[in-house]
Amino acid sequence: VKVWALVEVVLLVAIVAIRYGRSAAWRWAAGCATALAVVVGPFALLAPGSMLHDVVGAQLHRPRPRGAFLDAIVMRVGAFEPIAGLGGRWPEALVVGVIALVAGGLLVALVRLVRRFRTPPHRWPEPVWWLVIGAAHVAALAVAPSHYLHYDAFVTVPLALVLGTGAGWGARRIVGRAAGIGLSAVLAAVLVTLASTLPALSPGAGVSATVLDREAHGCVWVREVQFLIVADLSRRQIERGCPGQPDLFGMTIATYSEPDPAAALAALDRDLAQQLALSDVAFLQAHDPRQDLGPVARRYLARHFVAGPTTGSVQIWRRTDPVGALG
Structure with a gap:
């Protein structure tokens, strides 16, 4: 359960x-x-305590990343793999600038739409509500x-x-309604084509299955289960x-919702x-081999393993x- 998604549910009820x-x-x-009852009802009936603990409690107790709030925002925006795959991560100043421009642009667009129509909320056009939903989700x-x-x-x-509404509106103003529909379709096809050329966002992006298979012998421990799937090693393991x-x-x-999280x-x-x-x-x-490993596991890794080749994100x-x- 993504608890922050409830923000949109409540907002949709209000709309x-x-x-x-x-x-x-x-x-x-x-x-x-x-x-909701159809999806979670069987689990709640069979194991109500475990369902609430694992599905809801664990999500509510997620640990926050280290650093200040702004540092967390910079990390999240700068972590987009299409950018990282095209030559490194964005500088922090650029990330903050992009955040400010996007937030400012959305705010200006929302204010202009509301001022243009000057109508009570129940008569606002749908694009205004779409902007409200999107802004609420970004804030969450x-x-x-x-x-x-x-x-x-x-x-x-x-x-x-x-974006579709804006593109259609702009195209109709430039070339007329009929031609605008065709132009919008062409632009959409171009954007989809360009997006399909970006690097994949999965943990297995850019990984050579051949390299993993060559290195795999005996038992292989993985940080991401996808690595076994990419190398086709799951059944063997x-x-x-x-x-x-x-x-x-x-x-x-899940440990953070336990009665004694430290233990x-x-x-x-x-x-x-x-x-x-x-x-x-x-x-x-x-990018972070020791991610989510505790002090005991990190010490064991340092004493008994040595870093070898890298393929993609592995x-x-x-x-x-x-x-x-x-022992």
Whole structure:
């Protein structure tokens, strides 16, 4: 559950109430509640405590990144892989400038739309509400304790609606309604084509499966399960009974909702070190190999492994001594 997504749900209920009345808003809210019950109802009935703890509690207790609020914003905007893949990350000053320009542009567009129509909220045109939804989502992402690139996909719908409306309006003013529709379609096709040429955003972007397969021997410990999938090693690892974890970040944030988070985090740290002790090779994130590893696991990695080649977003670490239990 992405808790910040509830901001949009509440906002949509408010928009329906403003535009169509309270009865319509109640019906819309009832529909949302029914859909939610269908999805989470079976889990809540079978294991209510675990469902609330794992699905809701763990999300509410996500740890915040280190540094000040502005540092977190800079990190999130600067982490876009299409930019990193085209020659490094943006300088912080440029990131702050882009944030200011985008925020200012959205604010100006919203104010101009409202002032132009000068109508009560229940008669505002749909593009205004799309801008409101998009702005609310961006604000929710900005204050969220953690961030992954796919979270930004939620902004795609209101952004596409606003940009499409603006492109159509501009094209009609320039070349007329009929030709404007055709021009908008051509521009959309060009944008989609350009976007498809950007580097992939997945953790396995730019990774050579051949290199991973050549380096893999014995049991392979991975920071991201996708690395096993890219190298087609999952079945081999399962058949060998190799240790591993399905979602290190998820397991880490889950410890923060435990009654004793420090003890749970220490236990997870020791479990990860034990998994490394029984592994021959480790596939780690190239930009931060020790990400989400605790002090015990980090010490074991430093003493018994050495960094090897890097392929795409994966750095290969090779064991320097025989495999053995942690002790």
